[in-house]
Amino acid sequence: MSFLKISNLRKSYGSLEILKDINLEIEQGGFLVLVGPSGCGKSTLLNTIAGLEPITSGDIAIDGRSVAGLHPSKRDIAMVFQSYALYPNMTVAGNIAFGMEIRGVPKDQRDKAIREVAEMLQIGHLLDRKPGQLSGGQRQRVAMGRALVRDPKLFLFDEPLSNLDAKLRVDMRTEIKRLHQRMKTTIVYVTHDQIEAMTLATKIAVLKDGVLQQFGTPAEIYNNPANIFVADFMGSPAMNLLKAKVEGDGGGLAVSLARPEAEPLRLVVDNAPQGLGAYRGREVIFGIRPEALTDPEGADHNARTIAQGDCLIEVVEPAGADTFAVTHLGGKEIVARLRADARIAAGQKARLAFNLDKACFFDPDSQRRIA
Structure with a gap:
């Protein structure tokens, strides 16, 4: 009771x-x-x-x-x-x-x-x-x-x-x-x-x-x-929340994220939330926490779905135990949390790993999570 x-x-x-x-x-x-x-x-x-x-x-x-x-x-x-x-x-x-x-x-x-x-x-x-x-x-x-x-x-x-x-x-x-x-x-x-x-x-x-x-x-x-x-x-740094377009990928789904001066970054989403299929061809808000966006060597090897893509790094912020990197995706600034010794430099492209097991998807109108 x-x-x-x-x-x-x-x-x-x-x-x-x-x-x-x-x-x-x-x-x-x-x-x-x-x-x-x-x-x-x-x-x-x-x-x-x-x-x-x-x-x-x-x-x-x-x-x-x-x-x-x-x-x-x-x-x-x-x-x-x-x-x-x-x-x-x-x-x-x-x-x-x-x-x-x-x-x-x-x-x-x-x-x-x-x-x-x-x-x-x-x-x-x-x-x-x-x-x-x-x-x-x-x-x-x-x-x-x-x-x-x-x-x-x-x-x-x-x-x-x-x-x-x-x-x-x-x-x-x-x-x-x-x-x-x-x-x-x-x-x-x-x-x-x-x-x-x-x-x-x-x-x-x-x-x-x-x-x-x-x-x-x-x-x-x-x-x-x-x-x-x-x-x-909830979270510090806060969750990255960016616009993404849901697309078909064979029998599955993918999300497309706009990149400045480059082709959109396309991430195949295995084990997508059941409700995400209803948004095929539409825009959603894609959420991923900084610790789920990292250098490939630092990615969670137990994760079921890790997608990778090249991003232009704009700012690098060493923070002792971690290194934070700022890039642009989906029309806004986002933060990746990398290992302290990650080899990364501002002004250069770097490959980032997206742990899609930790990703969230939100309806842009109701702002509710898509389950």
Whole structure:
């Protein structure tokens, strides 16, 4: 049975509809990440789960019990905010213990809980300090500790790492992942960072303009995006999305990609999606991720369908472990991800390998993936 279930949820402010018929569910111990661009409704959705915002219609159930209309204090949740929200006049220990003290938890139990959480989060040496004496990462650990001592049914995180620098974000992401694996807690986590979403989640919900675009595991979202928006939003660098014409190839299919000052590049598509045949003679959007477009020596030798073609390389970007190459196909700039020692130079033609097992095809009008 689902531990958190959101059914037909709508949220409006007057005539302005913010959330539009959201349906989600996550099992106990799951890690649900709500991701999307600014203004997509993800923080509003988190606030409805917390009870900070009333819902317009639909239902939210936690552990089999509807909490729609229930006061936040009755929902058995704990929330970690982007702003830390620590009391500046209290010590770290005081901040962690404050909620327990308000609830009348005996001092010996409070002290034990503080010690356990401080050890878990590696902040035992900070318990006597004030928030103003802490770094951003340390403050976020204290905010997490204050939530953990509650031992709630559900943890809610609202962009907790967005105020940290890049390296600290990576470190804290690892800490949150480790914490979840150790405690088996159920977490709902809001972020605009799709790398955070991919690395932390057991399930991802991608939102745009208050509409749920896709809900699935990180692998499902990344490898089988439901539409062009998800394909473009998830992944860094983003998926290459270019115009292609579907043609017949004997009993099979091929796609033709325009090249500047050259004949179109024709790729035979074995194991094509069943629906692609209906587009014969028509244009589609051909999607391929940079790592599926590489030098022939670096191609996945376990792939069923590898097609090759010569492309004029315009820009080469060494990036340590990888080399990125920019070329033009299908009327737009695309990125290939090559091995670090790939022999390639700007201004020259190079043979690239297309792993068509990883290719996606989208309808240019509906923008939905062709299955």
